[in-house]
Amino acid sequence: MFEQWKDFKKGIWTDKIDVRDFIQKNYTPYLGDDSFLASKSERTVKLFSIVEKLLLEEQKKGIYDIDTSSLSGIDNAEAGYIDKENEIIFGLQSDGPLKRLINPYGGIRMVEGAIESYKLDVPDNLLKEFRKYRKSHNEGVFDAYNDEIKKARAAGLVTGLPDAYGRGRIIGDYRRIPLYGVDFLIKKKIEFLSGMAFPFTEEIIRIREEVSEQIAALGKIKSMAQRYQIDISQPAGSARDAIQFLYFGYLAGVKESNGAAMSLGRTSTFIDIYIQKDISKGILTEIDAQELIDQFVIKLRIIRHLRTPEYDELFAGDPNWITEVLGGMGEDGRTLVSKTSYRFIHTLTNLSASPEPNMTVLWSENLPDNFKRYCAKMSIETSSIQYENDDVMRAAYGDDYGIACCISAMRLGKEMQFFGARCNLGKALLYAINGGVDENDGELIFEGLEPIKAEYLDYDELMSKFRVVMEKVAELYVNTMNIIHFMHDKYAYESAQMALHDEIVGRYMAFGVAGLSIVIDSFSAVRHARVKPIRKNGLAVDFEITGDYPAFGNDIDEVDTIGNEILEFFIGQLRKHPAYRGAKHTLSVLTITSNVVYGKKTGSTPDGRKAGMPFAPGANPMHGRDTNGALASLNSVSKLKYEGVCDDGISNTFTIVPNAIGKLPRHRVDNLSSIMDGYFNQKGHHLNVNVLNREMLLDACDNPDKYPNLPIRVSGYAVKFNKLTKEQQMDVISRTFHEKM
Amino acid sequence: MLKIHSVETMGALDGPGLRIIFFLQGCPLRCLYCHNPDTWQLEKGTIFPDEEIVGKALRYKPYFKNNGGVTFSGGEPLLQAQELVGILKTLKDNGLHTAIDTSGYFNISDTIMVELLQYTDLVILDIKHENAELYKQITGHSIDKYLHLKEILINKAQSKIWLKHVVVPGLTDNPQHIKDLEKEVRTFPLERVEKFELLPYHTLGKSKYEALGINYSLSDTPEMSIEDIYKLKKLIKLDCLI
Numbered sequence: 011m012f013e014q015w016k017d018f019k020k021g022i023w024t025d026k027i028d029v030r031d032f033i034q035k036n037y038t039p040y041l042g043d044d045s046f047l048a049s050k051s052e053r054t055v056k057l058f059s060i061v062e063k064l065l066l067e068e069q070k071k072g073i074y075d076i077d078t079s080s081l082s083g084i085d086n087a088e089a090g091y092i093d094k095e096n097e098i099i100f101g102l103q104s105d106g107p108l109k110r111l112i113n114p115y116g117g118i119r120m121v122e123g124a125i126e127s128y129k130l131d132v133p134d135n136l137l138k139e140f141r142k143y144r145k146s147h148n149e150g151v152f153d154a155y156n157d158e159i160k161k162a163r164a165a166g167l168v169t170g171l172p173d174a175y176g177r178g179r180i181i182g183d184y185r186r187i188p189l190y191g192v193d194f195l196i197k198k199k200i201e202f203l204s205g206m207a208f209p210f211t212e213e214i215i216r217i218r219e220e221v222s223e224q225i226a227a228l229g230k231i232k233s234m235a236q237r238y239q240i241d242i243s244q245p246a247g248s249a250r251d252a253i254q255f256l257y258f259g260y261l262a263g264v265k266e267s268n269g270a271a272m273s274l275g276r277t278s279t280f281i282d283i284y285i286q287k288d289i290s291k292g293i294l295t296e297i298d299a300q301e302l303i304d305q306f307v308i309k310l311r312i313i314r315h316l317r318t319p320e321y322d323e324l325f326a327g328d329p330n331w332i333t334e335v336l337g338g339m340g341e342d343g344r345t346l347v348s349k350t351s352y353r354f355i356h357t358l359t360n361l362s363a364s365p366e367p368n369m370t371v372l373w374s375e376n377l378p379d380n381f382k383r384y385c386a387k388m389s390i391e392t393s394s395i396q397y398e399n400d401d402v403m404r405a406a407y408g409d410d411y412g413i414a415c416c417i418s419a420m421r422l423g424k425e426m427q428f429f430g431a432r433c434n435l436g437k438a439l440l441y442a443i444n445g446g447v448d449e450n451d452g453e454l455i456f457e458g459l460e461p462i463k464a465e466y467l468d469y470d471e472l473m474s475k476f477r478v479v480m481e482k483v484a485e486l487y488v489n490t491m492n493i494i495h496f497m498h499d500k501y502a503y504e505s506a507q508m509a510l511h512d513e514i515v516g517r518y519m520a521f522g523v524a525g526l527s528i529v530i531d532s533f534s535a536v537r538h539a540r541v542k543p544i545r546k547n548g549l550a551v552d553f554e555i556t557g558d559y560p561a562f563g564n565d566i567d568e569v570d571t572i573g574n575e576i577l578e579f580f581i582g583q584l585r586k587h588p589a590y591r592g593a594k595h596t597l598s599v600l601t602i603t604s605n606v607v608y609g610k611k612t613g614s615t616p617d618g619r620k621a622g623m624p625f626a627p628g629a630n631p632m633h634g635r636d637t638n639g640a641l642a643s644l645n646s647v648s649k650l651k652y653e654g655v656c657d658d659g660i661s662n663t664f665t666i667v668p669n670a671i672g673k674l675p676r677h678r679v680d681n682l683s684s685i686m687d688g689y690f691n692q693k694g695h696h697l698n699v700n701v702l703n704r705e706m707l708l709d710a711c712d713n714p715d716k717y718p719n720l721p722i723r724v725s726g727y728a729v730k731f732n733k734l735t736k737e738q739q740m741d742v743i744s745r746t747f748h749e750k751m
Numbered sequence: 752m753l754k755i756h757s758v759e760t761m762g763a764l765d766g767p768g769l770r771i772i773f774f775l776q777g778c779p780l781r782c783l784y785c786h787n788p789d790t791w792q793l794e795k796g797t798i799f800p801d802e803e804i805v806g807k808a809l810r811y812k813p814y815f816k817n818n819g820g821v822t823f824s825g826g827e828p829l830l831q832a833q834e835l836v837g838i839l840k841t842l843k844d845n846g847l848h849t850a851i852d853t854s855g856y857f858n859i860s861d862t863i864m865v866e867l868l869q870y871t872d873l874v875i876l877d878i879k880h881e882n883a884e885l886y887k888q889i890t891g892h893s894i895d896k897y898l899h900l901k902e903i904l905i906n907k908a909q910s911k912i913w914l915k916h917v918v919v920p921g922l923t924d925n926p927q928h929i930k931d932l933e934k935e936v937r938t939f940p941l942e943r944v945e946k947f948e949l950l951p952y953h954t955l956g957k958s959k960y961e962a963l964g965i966n967y968s969l970s971d972t973p974e975m976s977i978e979d980i981y982k983l984k985k986l987i988k989l990d991c992l993i
Contacts, residue, residue, distance in 0.1 A: 565760070565810060639760035641769070641811050672763045673993070680817050681763045688769070688814030 012191070014245040017287055027198060027512070029185045029280065029423065030410035034340065036283045040349045043380040047352060050360040051301040053096040054308070058361055060093050061308055064108055066718065069733075073124075074108035076316065078132050081140065082111035084230040084262045084506050089237040099254055099305045100238045101261045103313065110316040113268040114140050115502035117148030117174035123318040148174045150497035159490050161455055165448045166611030167438065168487055170324055170431035170604055173494050175317075176502060178269020178331070179414040179520070182510030183423030184259035185280045188246035191255075192232045195509070199225050202513045213591075216499075217513065224509035231262040231506060249294055252284040253306050260310075262506035264330075268315040269504070270429065271331030271415030274367055275422050278336055282350035300353055300360065307357040310367045326603045326738050327729030331368050331415045337381060338372030338400040340409045346372075347381045355388050355395070363392035363721045365728035370413050372400035373690050386682040390668065390675075393700045394721045394728050398659075399690045402652055417600055417659025417696045418520055425516040426508070427658075428495040428593055430487070432522030432601065435529045435576070436612045436625060438483050442475040443467070443543060443550045446482075449613035449621075452549065456482045461548070467541045467616060469533065476529075477579060484583035491519055492590040499591075519593035520658045521584055523577070524601045524608045525625045526650075527632050530562040530572045531617035541616045551621070552614045561617075563631025565642040570649045573629075577655050598658035599629040599650065603724050603734070606741050624741045627724060628661030628696075633744055640666060641688070648694035656695070663724060665700040665742075698723035707731065707743050753804060753831050753838070754796040756789065760811060766850040766873055766913075768819025771811045773804065778827040779856055781891040782879065783968055784919050786956025790826035801834075805841050812847065820848030820872070829857035829900075832867055839870035848872050854879060854890070855897035861907075864900070868908035873945075875913040876904070880923065881935035889922070905940060912944045914991075918975050918983065919952040926986055933987045947991045949984060951975035 015024065023031040050058070068074035080086045090102035090109070103111055112132065114121045118140065125132050140146075151173040155163075162168050172178070186195055199221055206218065235242045235258045246252040256277060264272055285302070288294035310332050322328065336351045355369060371385050377400075389395045396416070403411060407419045414420060414427055440449045445461030447454050459478065462471060508515075535541050539557035543550035560566045562573065581597045589595055601608065609624035619625075619632070626632045629647050636643035647662045664685075671685070672678040682699070689697055700723050710717040714732035721728045722742060731739065754776040762770040774787070776796025785791075799807075808821045821842055823835060828851050835851070842849050850873035857864055868874070879897070880886040886894035904910065914936055918924050929949075936947050952975040960967035984992060 638758050639762075639771075641760035641771070641814055642758075643760075645760075645810060670761070670763060677763065681769050684769050684814050684816040684819060685761075687816060688811070691813040 012245050014247040023189075027186060027190065027195070027423070029183060029189060032189055033280055033283065033410070034342070037279050037346070037348055038282070038286055039345045040347055040352070041345070041378045041380060044352055044356070044384045046296060046349065047356045048297045048300040050304050051297055053098065054301055054304045054360070057093050057096040057305065058308060061107070061312065068108050069718070073110060073128050073130065073316075075106060075110070076130050076132070077104040077109045077111050078136065081136065082113035082115075082265060082268070084227060084266045085234040087111070087265070097305065098250065098301060099257055099309055100240065101258055101309065103261065103265050107312055108314055110314045111265065111268075112136065112316060113176070114146055116146065116172075116176035116268060118146045119148060120175050120318055120321070121316060123320070124316045127319050145501060147498050147501040150501050151494055154493045154497065155490070158455075158486060161453060162486055165437070165450070165453060165455055166434055166608065167455060167483065168431070168433045168490060169608060169611070171490065171494060172270065172429050172431065172498070175321065176267045176269040177429045177495070177498050178267070178271040179418060179427045179429040180269065180504050180507045181273045181275045181412045181414055181420065181422060182259055182263050182507035184256045184275060184510060185277060186423065186510050187231070187242055187259040188252040188255035188284070191242060191244040192228050193243040194245070196225055196228050199228070199509075199513065220503065220505075220508065221513050223503060223505040227262070227266070227505035227509045231258060234258065234262060234265070246284065249281065249284040249288045249299065250302055252281055253302050256281070257306060257309060259506075259510055263504070264313050266506045267502070267504045270325065271333070272313070273331060273333035273412055273414050274310065275412040276335045276410065278334065278350040278354045279346050279348040282348035285350055300356065303350065303353040304357055304360050307354070307361060307367060311361075311364055313366070323735060324604050324607055326735060327365065327733035329729060330366060332366050333368040333370050333413045333415065335370045335372050335413050337377055338409065339374045339376050339404065341404070343376070345376070345378055345381070346409065347378055351381070352384065355385065358388055358392045358394050362719050363394045364719070365394065365721050365730060368416070368728065369395045371395055371397050372403070373397045373686050374400040375687060375691060382683045382686070383679050386679045386686070389682060389699045390678055390701045392721065393702055393723055395699065396723060396728075397686055397690070397697045397699065399652075399693065399695050401690065402693055402695060406653060406657065416602065417598060417661050419659070420518065421516070423511050425518065426511065427518045427520050428491060428590065430491050430519060430521045432524045432598070432604075433483055433487055434525055434608050434612060435523045436525030436608070436615050438479045439476055439529050439532055439615065440550070440613055442472060442479045446479070447549060449549055449551060450611070452547070462543070465542060467536045467543065469537045472536055473533065480580050481583050484580060485587055487521060488584055488587035488589060488595075491521070495519070495590050517591055517593035518596045518658065519589040520596050520598060522598040522600055522658070523580065524605060525612070526573060526576070526599050526629055527562045527626045528615050528617050528619055529576060530569065531559070531632060531635065532615055533572045534561060534569045535559040535617050553616045553618070555616075555618050561631065561635035563636030563643045563646045564638045565645040567649075570646045573650050574655065577650065581655055596658035597656045598660070599656055600659060600661040601625065601627045603627070603729070603738050606738050627663050630663055640664065641685070644685070644689045644694060645692065648689055648692040652693060652695045660695040661698070662694065662696055663698040663700070665702060667703050668701050671701070704743060707739070711739050711743070752798050752800045753834055754793065755799050756796050756826055758807065762822060765822045765824055765852055765875065766820065767848070768817040769811070769814045770819055770822045770850070771808050772822045772824050774824050775826040775828045775831055777830045778825055779830065779892060780827065780854055780879075783889055783922070784917055784952050786953070786959070787826070788956065788959055788963055788965055793830065801838050801841070804838055805845070808842060808847060809845060815847065818848045820850065822850040822852055822875075824852035827854055827856050829853050829855075832857050832859045832864065836863060836867045836870070839867060843870045850875060853877070853900070855900035856892070857896065857900060861903060864903055865907045868904065868910050871910045873913060874904055874910045875915065876901070878914055878916045878932065878935060881931050882928070901939070910943070912939060913946040913948070914939065914944060915948045915950055917950045917952055918980060919969070920973055920975055922972070924975065924979065924983065926983065929983045929986050933989060936989060941991065944991045946993055947989055948993055949980055951977060951980045
């Protein structure tokens with residue numbers, strides 16, 4: 011029994027690792043409003059002004075600095091500070107702020123590409139040595155890919171796959187370090203290993219090796235903290251220690267791995283227990299508490315990875331998806347909103363609006379009204395919050411889940427995900443029409459398919475051919491993913507993050523689709539209007555549509571159900587093919603900013619979208635086709651099934667002008683909160699909320715310097731508007747703004 | 752059934768809370784500044800059966816907090832008053848908040864009008880002008896219909912009331928008129944008037960006239976500035992003014 015635990019209510023958590031039990035026994039729900047919040051401390055003011063200058067410089071240079079002294083690793087860099095005197099939470103990825111690590115484990119070509127594109131000065135021998143002695147994940151993957159996969163990848167049928175960079179989407183349960191201290195965690199892992207009996211099969215051997223790697227990683231986290239003269243071997247005693255220890259855990263994750271999305275998890279109410287304890291003891295004030303959270307968030311905002319410009323084109327704005335979920339309800343009916351949920355969101359006021367960390371409010375009908383109103387208010391002010399349906403997810407994942415990346419739920423410390431990006435359904439539909447041949451270059455991707463020869467497209471024929479293509483895509487997709495994650499485990503195992511999991515974890519294999527609304531609209535067009543393919547050299551390159559058709563996004567059941575029909579069929583096909591390590595197949599409808607790139611690679615589609623034009627993001631209806639107002643659009647998306655079909659999430663981005671949600675500020679707050687209540691009550695899964703004026707965005711396009719911090723939420727994350735490419739900016743502006751005269 | 756011009760599922764200005772708004776087709780008035788000339792002709796529009804209207808409205812019930820509900824606007828919704836009565840009743844039976852956004856022009860019997868107002872929680876009444884002559888000049892119609900509805904609304908109904916008036920530069924922005932308008936507002940039972948609003952004239956409707964090939968008589972009139980509206984508001988001493 012640790013001395014640091016003496017003020018806590020005991021429970022099963024004291025004997026075995028169970029953070030949820032600790033939270034449930036010790037947290038204080040908060041039902042009040044935001045009036046208790048404090049502004050930033052003097053130290054934070056000083057520290058943040060330095061950080062702001064650094065960020066401005068980084069924006070000009072693209073990359074501020076790079077660490078060429080060694081390769082990435084949990085404990086390879088010296089201690090680094092921004093302004094030691096005013097910092098109260100310590101730790102940087104490298105020995106200085108915004109200094110990117112060289113991480114070749116996911117893919118050395120990504121590193122070389124970045125070095126070349128940004129003309130970085132990197133000693134020759136560093137990567138040469140790596141090439142000489144090691145192999146990267148990316149090389150392993152390409153050793154195993156066959157021609158069919160390579161062709162599908164090049165054509166853009168499956169894109170954004172984590173085969174050349176870190177897969178991410180793994181959330182370490184960083185709370186375990188402050189709660190238990192590293193030594194206790196190591197002890198438990200050693201006990202696990204010694205408890206394993208013969209036979210040592212291939213999977214058991216692998217688990218043994220991985221757990222040993224985890225133990226080594228825990229040791230490195232400890233020595234990394236030691237560089238800052240902080241001992242994390244024992245549990246944290248104070249609020250400051252709790253945040254510091256937790257952050258070291260997170261920092262180890264982002265030092266070791268450069269995954270696309272590196273979520274924080276669900277930390278605020280956990281931290282709140284320590285803050286409450288210190289406040290009630292009289293050793294911490296509200297200003298101190300806010301200072302701790304502000305400084306923690308400053309650290310999160312300067313996490314960086316070395317990427318290529320091509321990567322940025324896909325996932326714009328240097329995102330890390332440091333996703334923190336806030337709020338939600340407990341299984342016992344008490345809200346999990348605490349004062350620190352407020353303090354976390356309050357950083358958007360104290361430190362200005364920002365895309366990171368990716369604040370994700372778990373919405374429930376039963377959330378305290380004060381919290382709903384506070385979130386709505388902050389959304390209107392900052393457009394920096396996304397919302398997800400806690401009532402739907404709690405039923406599937408309990409009340410201690412986190413969100414990886416944008417919308418992927420998983421039990422913290424107990425489950426992980428094999429990230430699978432997405433396949434391009436728009437292109438798959440064209441393969442159904444063109445007999446498996448790519449519309450852009452005539453390359454044969456799938457053999458044995460007959461093209462449609464009729465003058466006009468017929469619904470039943472198109473659907474049956476589309477199903478055949480989906481069957482083939484599913485087979486290819488699962489096998490591709492199996493290769494990727496086999497190699498990732500082998501060559502770029504995330505030992506720090508996995509050390510903060512149970513030894514036996516549940517695994518999801520997360521598949522995704524892009525272009526759903528295009529496909530739904532195409533089928534509706536074929537059913538209600540006359541759609542004639544315009545063929546060139548035997549390939550349908552354009553479509554002539556005679557007559558009108560009802561589009562997805564207008565709350566018309568007959569149209570909207572096409573979406574579920576397709577998604578249900580596709581997940582069914584994916585499940586036919588066993589996933590690596592017994593992972594459970596899941597599906598998401600999410601594009602992030604890649605809807606622009608996917609659109610670029612896809613020919614004209616039967617819904618009337620022209621070749622090269624962007625798709626709608628995520629599950630959004632196509633721009634301008636949702637003509638019955640915003641709520642009809644939300645209703646359509648809310649019909650797409652989460653449970654059992656899209657268990658990995660359904661992303662919807664909602665952009666509205668302030669005047670359209672009410673005349674007075676208090677009306678806007680009430681109405682935005684009602685919008686969320688209505689959408690989530692109907693089982694809508696995710697909503698990105700932007701409250702912005704089109705004129706302001708146009709102005710920001712022309713005068714980026716005027717809006718250095720303008721965040722905008724795009725499918726599943728937020729990004730600074732001026733970090734988007736021109737194309738992405740125009741896409742955002744042309745997308746449906748819900749505005750009404 | 753109703754003849755409908757369009758449906759907006761997310762209205763946040765035409766009544767309390769969030770609202771589904773049915774813009775009804777047809778209007779007898781020809782207000783100089785009208786920004787919806789496409790709703791004038793009763794012959795156009797789409798026919799919606801009652802069940803479809805009620806069904807559509809009920810789809811949005813989960814969003815209707817804070818008295819959110821259904822608003823019938825237009826066009827002039829009372830041009831289809833006879834058909835509206837039953838629909839409003841059904842909506843009330845289903846627990847929805849109801850509103851009509853009208854100029855006061857109706858042509859049904861007083862008895863039916865009284866019944867209609869029984870099922871109407873809120874009447875948003877557009878005071879085109881308090882002066883009969885100018886009313887005629889602005890709308891092309893006599894002020895009588897407005898006065899008639901006002902009389903019924905005051906004496907034979909319990910509906911809450913929102914009053915509004917469009918301020919057009921050179922037409923309805925002179926201070927004396929604004930003071931007279933305040934007097935007009937004071938003739939309503941103020942305990943039922945929740946809101947009185949001066950709306951600045953805007954030119955967003957202009958392009959619709961061009962598209963419809965109708966002459967737009969205010970084509971040289973500038974938009975009303977928010978600052979000038981603010982000055983005019985200072986002339987009015989009413990709590991309900993927003």
